[in-house]
Amino acid sequence: DQQVKQNSPSLSVQEGRISILNCDYTNSMFDYFLWYKKYPAEGPTFLISISSIKDKNEDGRFTVFLNKSAKHLSLHIVPSQPGDSAVYFCAASSTSGGSYIPTFGRGTSLIVHP
Amino acid sequence: NAGVTQTPKFRVLKTGQSMTLLCAQDMNHEYMYWYRQDPGMGLRLIHYSVGEGTTAKGEVPDGYNVSRLKKQNFLLGLESAAPSQTSVYFCASSQDSWAEQYFGPGTRLTVT
Secondary structure (H helix, E strand, C coil): CCCCCCCCCCCEHHHHCCCCEEEEEEEECCCCEEEECCCCCCCCCEEEEEEECCCCCEEEEEEEECCCCCEEEEECCCCHHHCCEEEEEEEEEEECCCCCCCEEEEEEEEEECC | CCEEEECCCEEEEECCCEEEEEECCCCCCCCEEEEEECCCCCCEEEEEECCCCCEECCCCCCCCCCCCCCCCCCEEEEECCCHHEEEEEEEEEEEECCCEEEEEEEEEEEEE
């Protein structure tokens, strides 16, 4: 059973608009969350992360929001640019000790139209 | 600083053949991982290592073996390749289990 779910396989957005990518998790032990971006024929690259002690983290055009009670996080990209077209993976892990390997969602393919 | 490198980039195997994929990292990371990516399935963890000399099974370990004899290298072996192992394979490393992972460029493997 998937512990990290990205329920939208794809998302299409107009350039300049906001892109919102969603991620849900089920394991209450998860307390650290990461987003990765992947272009075709390349490996994923780390984009932004958030700890459960925060509910928001910003880095330029990228903001991640965390709703712990709903076990939900979202990545906002504002404004969206054609170069943001990629697959975005959400990952969740635990910092509370032990060998807790991050669990990845299946990804959301974002297409930003000029 | 090369980061994470993978060898080879492409490979075509016949069913039953064997091969080894090599991953190397120069960041002195403790943790290393092997994933496979298939359409609609995201990144699935095959095996991982929490340090030199250690290995552990991930989500989809069957048909694969791994070794971590040196801290900087993590090898993935296919003893008898099957068409179901046609995939793109990614290696990654991280300093801590929860920390961001650095990925290699991938190996595209086709088994006919």
